[in-house]
Amino acid sequence: MKKYDAIIIGSGPNGFAAAITLQQQGLSTLIVEGANTTGGGMRTKELTLPGFKHDVCSAIHPMAMASPFMRSIPLKEYGLEFTQATYAAAHPLDSGDAGVLYHSLEETAQHLGVDARTYTRLILPIINRWESLALDTMGPLRFPRHPLDLASFGLNALKPATWTASSFKTEKAKALWAGMAAHGIQPLSNWATSAIGLVLMAVGHRYGWPIPKSGSQSIADALAAYYISLGGEIQTGCWVKDTRELPQHKILILDLTPKQVLRVEGLQLHDSYRKQLRKYRYGMGVFKVDWALSDATPFKDAYSQQAATVHLGNTYDEIIRNELHSHSGQVVEKPFVLFAQPSQFDKSRTPEGKHIGWAYCHVPNGSIVDFTTHIENQIERFAPGFKDTILARHTFNPTQMEAYNPNYIGGDINGGVMDIFQLYTRPTLSLTPYRTSNKNVYIASSSTPPGGGVHGMCGFHAARFVLKDHFNIDVML
Incomplete structure (x- = not known):
């Protein structure tokens, strides 16, 4: 050989x-x-129906x-091409308001009202210094090439996300922040959970959230x-x-x-x-659902209709509580859901006029509980009529996720x-x-x-x- x-x-x-x-x-x-x-x-893959391409x-x-x-x-x-949504991410609230991650830092800050200055102070230095920060943070521990930039970033990144949230005054800003930090898949009271939220927001402004x-x-x-x-x-x-x-x-x-x-x-x-x-140690697993849809997801909030990713968890307090309960092994009725709608911005994914939906929530590692209804209820909560658009669905629980890709231990x-x-x-x-x-x-x-x-x-x-x-x-x- x-x-x-x-x-x-x-x-x-x-x-x-x-x-x-x-x-x-x-x-x-x-x-x-x-x-x-x-x-x-x-x-x-075509997980649901022919012609519907699901990630x-x-x-x-x-x-x-x-x-x-x-x-x-x-x-x-x-051959690789990316497209961008109108907004990188949106976070609708039951109140009818929504937090929005625009491509522009200035527009995002302006949308947050009285929290504009706080948001800009947190994110702008990371945007401006990302080239050096990426080299110093996206690798092993070592003496940094740009120690002052890293030190400045680390002072905020190492904080629990709950500490950073206390800097914001409005429910909209706190909710947007919680949704970003929750990508870390752990209780937001843990140390260093601010890091993922800061990075996702900053790179969203610098590069977008590509599809x-x-x-x-x-x-x-x-x-x-x-x-x-x-x-x-x-x-x-x-x-x-x-x-x-x-x-x-x-x-x-x-x-x-x-x-x-x-x-x-x-x-x-x-x-x-x-x-x-x-x-x-392994962390929480995910329960994932893919849908073939007859129409675009009918979000009540106009921003959510045009966002690549929509965070569905309502308020900061609700997200904090439910993520902690999931981490402790409880079945949460209203889990934090990450929803993506790529066919809104890439028509090659589906037959003409049709759409796909992609979503998951965080669940106990290795859970075999079916969270399909929980996830669909959360989407319906912010997009009434969503269930009526479902043509077919495909689900993955954590055990099935691991069987599909053995790297995903317990999901x-x-x-x-x-x-x-x-x-x-x-x-x-x-x-x-x-x-x-x-x-x-x-x-x-x-x-x-x-x-x-x-x-x-x-x-x-x-x-x-x-x-x-x-x-x-x-x-x-």
Whole structure:
């Protein structure tokens, strides 16, 4: 069989990022994927009816163009196109008011009224310094290139989201903030939960929240096309249970979470390292629903009708309470729902005149409770008549989500809880978390810094260590 410098297991964004980074330096690489198609969390399928293209996992991609790695490669030349909604996100309230994330910082601030100055003070420095902050935050712990910028960001980012919320006066601003911070999938009273909210808002103003035309699979397809153009090879439909069955290679990179790593035979990992992996903690799961719809979702709020993502959780207090209850294992009747409507802005997703809906809520890890009714009731609450537009639906509970993509342990789409204890010390307490106890085996999944999302930075950093450790090559973005 052919010999490779490196084999990468897993073709999610991080697997591709690792493989591309190595291939760019002239190494011979092979990506091995268990499923029949590449993509990991970037796949698009007809889950409900013929002609309705649903994003199986991620649909809207705030970090795709905010990522230094993704911006460094010519994906547009390989067929990737993004479109933007009128508004990046909206957050309707029962009162009839709504928080809105405009593309413009100034318009967002103005819409928040008396909270305009507070919002601008929080977000503007991140927008202005994102290029340096991205390099210093989207990777392992290290001495920052721009320490003053990072220190300024860290003072706000490390706070619990509940502390930041107290800076706002209006219910609209507090609700918008809570919806953003809730993307972190953990109680908003946890330390460092402000980080995700600050970043999502800032990159929304700088890059928007892009929607890939024809579905998230187009990101995977562009990554694959670029990788192959560099001479890389891909093998799909091959679940690796024992590394000794692989072609001969010098380096093995795993786009796998710790629980999966422990299941793979032949890695020759030290017992002490395996013990550390067993202590790794996973977070809440998600229950996801996709719909084929006869019409656009009839939100009462005009902003929500034209937003890429709509956060459905009503007030700050309601979101805080329900996310905490979900985290503690309770079944919440009115969960916080993240709803996306890509067909509003990309007509290639559905037959003419039809639409799709995409939504999930946070649930206890591994839950088998059916949350379909809970989610649909939340949508109906803010979009009366939504249920009448449903032509067909497809659901994923956390267990089914894991069966579909083994990286999603118990439905955890972040590859492990991203709290203060695992924000950077993931999957182990190490300044070089991509290395394992076997000098020829590396981890590149979202269980390494900077964690979940379609950004490829975990894979890039893993490949950077491989190049430095074994080939005396130093690469930077």
